[in-house]
Amino acid sequence: MISVEGSPFKNDLLKDKTIWVTGGGTGLGKSMATLFSGLGAKVAISSRKEDVLKKAADEISVQTGNAVFIAPMDVREPKLVEDAYEKIKSDFGQPNSLLNNAAGNFISPTERLSSRAFKVIIDIVLYGSVNTTLVCGKDWLKQGIKGNLLNIVTTYAWTGSGYVVPSATAKAGVLAMTRSLAVEWGKKGIRSNAIAPGPFPTKGAWSRLMPGEMAENFDFGKRVPLNRVGEHQELANLATFLMSDHSAYINGEVVTIDGGEWLKGAGQFNMLEAIPESMWDMIESQVRKTKGS
Ligand code: HXC
Ligand code: NAP
Numbered sequence: 001m002i003s004v005e006g007s008p009f010k011n012d013l014l015k016d017k018t019i020w021v022t023g024g025g026t027g028l029g030k031s032m033a034t035l036f037s038g039l040g041a042k043v044a045i046s047s048r049k050e051d052v053l054k055k056a057a058d059e060i061s062v063q064t065g066n067a068v069f070i071a072p073m074d075v076r077e078p079k080l081v082e083d084a085y086e087k088i089k090s091d092f093g094q095p096n097s098l099l100n101n102a103a104g105n106f107i108s109p110t111e112r113l114s115s116r117a118f119k120v121i122i123d124i125v126l127y128g129s130v131n132t133t134l135v136c137g138k139d140w141l142k143q144g145i146k147g148n149l150l151n152i153v154t155t156y157a158w159t160g161s162g163y164v165v166p167s168a169t170a171k172a173g174v175l176a177m178t179r180s181l182a183v184e185w186g187k188k189g190i191r192s193n194a195i196a197p198g199p200f201p202t203k204g205a206w207s208r209l210m211p212g213e214m215a216e217n218f219d220f221g222k223r224v225p226l227n228r229v230g231e232h233q234e235l236a237n238l239a240t241f242l243m244s245d246h247s248a249y250i251n252g253e254v255v256t257i258d259g260g261e262w263l264k265g266a267g268q269f270n271m272l273e274a275i276p277e278s279m280w281d282m283i284e285s286q287v288r289k290t291k292g293s
Pocket of ligand 1: 107198
């Protein structure tokens with residue numbers, strides 16, 4: 001359960017923010033939207049499924065006491081994105097913050113993918129983030145609004161990853177956009193940052209990435225040095241800090257929140273953790289014997 005009490009923040013931290021959260025009706029988007037709302041932000045959530053958005057908005061509002069606006073749309077359609085933004089603006093309030101969180105993903109060997117299967121992921125993740133960012137950025141620049149762009153990527157945005165190649169390709173693009181706009185729009189007062197989460201259990205991600213018995217055979221928690229998956233509150237706390245003015249000098253950064261997972265895969269000798277403690281005396285003496293040889 002996401003709560004203000006589970007965060008280090010004060011109740012009114014985000015009172016001047018109107019935050020547009022894509023994919024805000026489920027999973028991590030809903031969790032982040034809940035904490036934003038609990039901290040006084042006006043939150044508007046978008047995704048394709050109106051019924052899901054409505055239920056989430058009601059739940060968040062009941063918990064936080066603040067209104068949550070719904071603006072159903074498909075991020076792949078520039079016109080629908082523009083209409084959603086204008087509706088939020090006219091019926092709810094001027095957005096000054098954007099959380100690009102909507103995504104699509106599924107595991108597959110790349111050679112099994114059709115061009116359309118690849119495209120559907122690129123369209124949601126990369127083109128979708130482009131569409132929302134363009135709409136917000138153009139309006140903010142025109143009005144001189146000091147806006148805040150926050151993009152949810154993944155750690156494989158820079159390492160790449162087999163079996164999720166469309167997603168990795170798209171997230172890498174979002175990361176490049178994050179850093180590019182930090183410079184281009186930073187000088188006009190718009191910040192641009194990203195968060196790279198490691199494994200945080202959600203229905204959407206797990207059903208597509210770890211279907212059926214795979215979840216038992218590939219325990220994500222075991223890949224993480226901290227030996228566990230992430231908690232939604234932990235991600236929401238980080239997103240809140242990056243949305244707040246307390247992070248005003250952070251621009252063009254990608255903050256990893258993965259318990260050390262990707263570094264564990266990257267460090268050449270990290271596999272030595274498989275060696276039992278009891279063997280290290282013997283190994284040390286073998287290594288010491290090489291002295292002078
Ligand atoms: C191969 C597949 C496929 C699969 C779909 N396709 N699933 N190909 N293996 N498992 C192909 C279809 O055959 C079709 O190509 C094309 O993809 C489009 O499929 P549609 O069903 O028409 O697309 P659509 O209804 O728009 O669905 C999009 C979707 C879906 C991405 C496929 O899963 C979705 O809506 N997802 C949204 C939520 C989500 O994915 N959440 C997870 C985010 S998690 P053809 O050529 O046959 O027409 C995340 C975590 C990262 O990103 C890191 C975790 C640690
Ligand atoms: P999720 O619940 O499936 O969230 C994805 C959201 O995107 C859904 O609310 C979905 O709503 C929305 N969406 C999908 N296609 C859309 C479209 N065309 N237009 C508008 N909205 C669309 O999964 P999640 O795990 O919370 O993922 C949230 C974010 O975290 C994603 O960016 C994901 O890549 C990232 N992430 C997750 C993990 C993890 O371990 N969970 C790790 C790294 C990164 P509709 O179906 O209603 O459209």
